[in-house]
Amino acid sequence: xxxxxxxxxxxxxxxxxxxxxxxxxxxxxxxxxxxxxxxxxxxxxxxxxxxxxxxxxxxxxxxxxxxxxxxxxxxxxxxxxxxxxxxxxxxxxxxxxxxxxxxxxxxxxxxxxxxxxxxxxxxxxxxxxxxxxxxxxxxxxxxxxxxxxxxxxxxxxxxxxxxxxxxxxxxxxxxxxxxxxxxxxxxxxxxxxxxxxxxxxxxxxxxxxxxxxxxxxxxxxxxxxxxxxxxxxxxxxxxxxxxxxxxxxxxxxxxxxxxxxxxxxxxxxxxxxxxxxxx
Numbered sequence: 001x002x003x004x005x006x007x008x009x010x011x012x013x014x015x016x017x018x019x020x021x022x023x024x025x026x027x028x029x030x031x032x033x034x035x036x037x038x039x040x041x042x043x044x045x046x047x048x049x050x051x052x053x054x055x056x057x058x059x060x061x062x063x064x065x066x067x068x069x070x071x072x073x074x075x076x077x078x079x080x081x082x083x084x085x086x087x088x089x090x091x092x093x094x095x096x097x098x099x100x101x102x103x104x105x106x107x108x109x110x111x112x113x114x115x116x117x118x119x120x121x122x123x124x125x126x127x128x129x130x131x132x133x134x135x136x137x138x139x140x141x142x143x144x145x146x147x148x149x150x151x152x153x154x155x156x157x158x159x160x161x162x163x164x165x166x167x168x169x170x171x172x173x174x175x176x177x178x179x180x181x182x183x184x185x186x187x188x189x190x191x192x193x194x195x196x197x198x199x200x201x202x203x204x205x206x207x208x209x210x211x212x213x214x215x216x217x218x219x220x221x222x223x224x225x226x227x228x229x230x231x232x233x234x235x236x237x238x239x240x241x242x243x244x245x246x247x248x249x250x251x252x253x254x255x256x257x258x259x260x261x262x263x264x265x266x267x268x269x270x271x272x273x274x275x276x277x278x279x
Contacts, residue, residue: 065243082228089148097157122154152205163197
C-alpha cells in the first residue's frame with residue numbers, strides 16, 4: 001500500500017482516537033480521576049523534594065500504610081467503630097430535627113422557638129460542647145453521640161423548615177382540597193416539594209457530624225477500650241508513624257467521598273432528579 005493510500009486510514013484512526021478522548025473527557029468520573037491523579041503526582045513530587053518522612057510522607061508511602069492497615073484489618077475496624085457511633089448520632093439528630101420541625105409547623109410558638117434556638121445554637125461549634133458532654137455523660141460513646149446530635153440537629157431542622165416554608169400556595173391548596181391534614185399533609189405535600197432543601201440539610205448535617213466525630217475522638221481519645229479513626233490518627237502521631245497518620249486521614253476522605261457520591265447522589269438521582277425537581 002502506497003503512502004497516499006494509507007493517509008485516509010491514518011486520518012480515520014486519529015479522528016477515532018480524538019473522538020474517544022473527547023467522549024471520556026465528557027464523563028465526570030474521568031475528569032475527576034485526572035484531578036486526583038494530578039494531585040497524587042504533585043504530592044509525590046513535593047514529598048520527594050522535601051525528603052522528610054516525619055513532616056510529609058510520599059504518596060506511595062501513604063498508600064503502602066493504607067494497604068497495610070486494610071490488610072491487617074485495623075483500619076477497617078477503626079472505620080467501622082467511627083461509622084457505628086456516627087450513625088447513632090446522625091439518626092438521633094434527624095429524629096430530634098423532625099420533632100422540632102413538626103412542632104414549628106404546628107404553631108407560631110413552635111416556629112419562633114425553632115428560629116430562636118437555631119440562631120443561638122447553630123453557630124456554636126459542637127467541639128465546644130465537649131467539656132459539658134464529659135461532665136454530663138462521662139468519657140464514652142454517650143458524650144460523642146451528644147455532640148453529634150448537636151452537629152446534625154440545627155442544619156437539618158433549619159433547611160427542612162425553610163424548604164417547607166418555600167412550598168408554593170398552589171400545592172398547599174391542592175393538598176387541602178384532597179382533604180389532607182396533619183401528618184398526611186406533611187408526608188404527601190410538604191416533604192416531596194421540600195426534598196431539595198431537606199437533602200441539602202442532610203448533606204450538611206453529615207459533613208458536620210463526620211468532622212465532629214473525628215475531632216471528638218482526637219479529644220476524647222480511647223473510648224471503652226477501643227477507638228475509631230480519630231484515635232488511630234492520634235496513636236500513630238504519638239508513635240511518629242506519619243505515613244499511617246496520612247493513611248488515617250486518607251481513609252476519612254475516602255469515606256466522605258463514598259457517602260457523598262454513593263449515598264446522597266444515589267438518593268437524589270432516584271428522587272429529586274427523577275421527578276424533575278432540579279435542573
